Amino acid sequence: MALTRKDRFNMKTQLLEGLGTLEWDPTRVNVLLREFELQPFTGQFDHPSLDEIIADVTDEKLTELYSVVMGVDIDAVVDVVESVAGDGVWKPDYARVFLSHSAKHKKFVGEVADELALVGIHGFVAHDTMAFSKPWQSQIEQSLRSMQAFVAIIHPEFNSSPWCQQEVGWARGRRVPFYAIRYGTDPAGFIGRDQWPSATNQTPAQVATIISSWVSALPELGAAVTEGLFESLRTxxxxxxxxxxxxxxxxxxxxxxxxxxxxxxxxxxxxxxxxxxxxxxxxxxxxxxxxxxxxxxxx
Known part of the structure; x- marks a missing residue:
């Protein structure tokens, strides 16, 4: 696969994020590096950092590394690169927020996403945002890999949905900023121990305000929201x-x-x-x- 500079930058960024999760302890990281004939990572200040170690890897090796760390088939890496770069799945220059929800409430969550778009946030809503020319499941997986934040909207059907639970697990595993809004019920599982705000009987605009206020306060997403606001005003x-x-x-x-x-x-x-x-x-x-x-x- 021929990669552009932008492709390489985005893939290396995602690769480093993946290696920074709890799943990849130093021993496992070094097993991976040795397998690809790269020098080991010691963590010492006078030794190469991880980004320096992978800086000059070939496109072929980078693609295979990405496949292993991100858990995606090499044939699907092209689609992942597109989503990371913002092609097809995300609006360019908008903050990328995955909106997990029960399919029964797709219309409501779609209206929340419409309100978020006005303030520079792209809320991904399955089936509403996806391209018809690509498999829907792979697009959901791409958006989960490339999201910058995750919001679960907990309607009563959410807890019994295997898809919603998998999305929650994915977000927790990636350790992206996570937020939940109760809409008629409390969340189950690991996220049920936290106190989340209730939005029962609130309109999509009011729910969007709750989400945008949270996203705007995130240090890692403040700049993205500002960029999205300018783009929203321009268009x-x-x-x-x-x-x-x-x-x-x-x-x-x-x-x-x-x-x-x-x-x-x-x-x-x-x-x-x-x-x-x-x-x-x-x-x-x-x-x-x-x-x-x-x-x-x-x-």
Whole structure:
């Protein structure tokens, strides 16, 4: 398989994340490295780190390493690379959150995902987000491998669903940020010991607010959410959607110099932004509070 630089970067990143889990203790890691004729990892500061050890491996060896560590057939690695890079499964530049749910409540969770998209978060909903040209099970597995966070929405049917339980186990095994929302029942199994918020009788928009507030507070995902917000504003199909994204951007309080430049350019790139009252009402005080020119200069 011919890999691009982006492919290599994403595969090596996922590979290092996989080797960092409890499943891969130092002894097992070194057995793997010796099998691939790579130097051992000692963990000492004056010896090569894991990323240095795999830095120059061939594409063929990288693909096989990835297959072993991630537990996927080599024939499926191409699909995994696509999902990690954001092709097909995830929207580019959005925070990637897997929404685990009972199939009976797919419509409700789909509406939650629609609300999350307005604030820069792609909520993966099985069968709604997947491409029809690829096997559905492999796409779910790809999204589980490449998700950045996991949210379980616990309707009464969730606990009896083998698919939901497998998704929970996958998320726990990958040790990604994990969150659950009770919607009429308490979760069973390992996640049942924690106190999770209840959202019984709340609307999809209200549930999305709970999720987005949690995701935005995650140190590892804050930057991804900000990127997603800018992308959501740039592609907003209506002034209402643009207003929602603009409010969330203004709620950030401050931006870096590069982010201000991007916001200036984004403002003029979409007529639903510069021509809409709602986004302007949100952005004008934000600009003035930060002593920025309003409206921003056209690029």
């Amino acid at each position: 907003a199909p209506s002034f209402i959607d643009a207003g929602t994204a603009a409010k969330r951007i203004a709620a950030l309080g401050s931006l870096t110099a590069d982010q201000w430049k991007r916001l200036d350019a984004t403002y003029w790139s979409n007529d639903q932004v510069y021509g809409g009252a709602l986004p302007s009402n949100a952005l004008e005080p934000f600009y003035r509070e930060n002593q920025r020119q309003w409206p921003p200069a056209k690029p």
